[in-house]
Amino acid sequence: MTRQPTLSIHPLFLPLLIIELSILSSVSRQNWADDLLNVFEQKTGQHGWADRPIGNPLEIDFTGATRTLNFIARSLVLESMRLKWTLLMLENIERYTQSLATYDSYRSNLEESGKKVEELVAYHTVTVRSNLLRAECQEKKTQSQIAVVITPSLSLPFTSLTLLRWEAG
Numbered sequence: 001m002t003r004q005p006t007l008s009i010h011p012l013f014l015p016l017l018i019i020e021l022s023i024l025s026s027v028s029r030q031n032w033a034d035d036l037l038n039v040f041e042q043k044t045g046q047h048g049w050a051d052r053p054i055g056n057p058l059e060i061d062f063t064g065a066t067r068t069l070n071f072i073a074r075s076l077v078l079e080s081m082r083l084k085w086t087l088l089m090l091e092n093i094e095r096y097t098q099s100l101a102t103y104d105s106y107r108s109n110l111e112e113s114g115k116k117v118e119e120l121v122a123y124h125t126v127t128v129r130s131n132l133l134r135a136e137c138q139e140k141k142t143q144s145q146i147a148v149v150i151t152p153s154l155s156l157p158f159t160s161l162t163l164l165r166w167e168a169g
Contacts, residue, residue, distance in 0.1 A: 009121075010113040011100070014092050016120055019093075022086055023124060026131055029079055030138065033072050040069065046146045050140050059149050065149045075140045079134045087128050094121045 007013050041047040043065075047053035096115050100110070 006113040009114050010110055012096060012117055013113075015089065015093055016117065019086055019089055019124055020120075021133070022082065023125045023127055025087070026079055026083055026086075029044050029075065030134055033076055033138050033142075034081075036072055037145065038069065038119065040065070040149075041141075044145060046144065046148050049113065050062050058148065060149055063147065066146070069142055069146045069149060073139065076135050076139045076142060080132060080139070083128050083132045087125065090125050090128065093132065094118070100116070124165075 007016075038047075042053050043055040043060055044057040046057075047054075097114055101114055
């Protein structure tokens with residue numbers, strides 16, 4: 001975006017630049033969440049990859065795992081909120097670009113950059129929507145991992161307590 005000299009004179013260039021940085025930050029945070037979720041899938045054995053190790057969910061540190069998974073879940077919810085906010089901002093920029101096009105001074109000075117702004121808005125909109133879908137998928141993966149971690153830990157104390165009562169009784 002910074003290589004386009006005509007874009008730098010457009011009044012909506014700076015908001016678009018900030019949105020681009022926000023999108024790049026979201027992608028980075030989603031990659032972080034993906035990496036952690038892949039580690040958890042290996043530790044719990046809840047994946048379908050033949051070339052990755054299959055762990056045992058009963059050997060996981062319950063407290064550490066639930067803290068990390070809850071942090072991932074919260075981070076993904078915040079990321080979805082940021083992406084939805086970004087989508088709203090892109091809609092506003094699109095409207096502002098269309099309203100600017102009605103002014104004669106805009107037509108003579110900014111028509112070319114206006115077209116590039118419209119193209120960037122369309123590109124960023126598609127990018128944000130695809131990242132929203134990715135965040136939704138990651139949220140589901142996180143909830144699945146939380147269920148895997150919590151289910152064995154809930155059943156183990158009950159089983160141990162049942163065995164103790166049976167032996168005592």
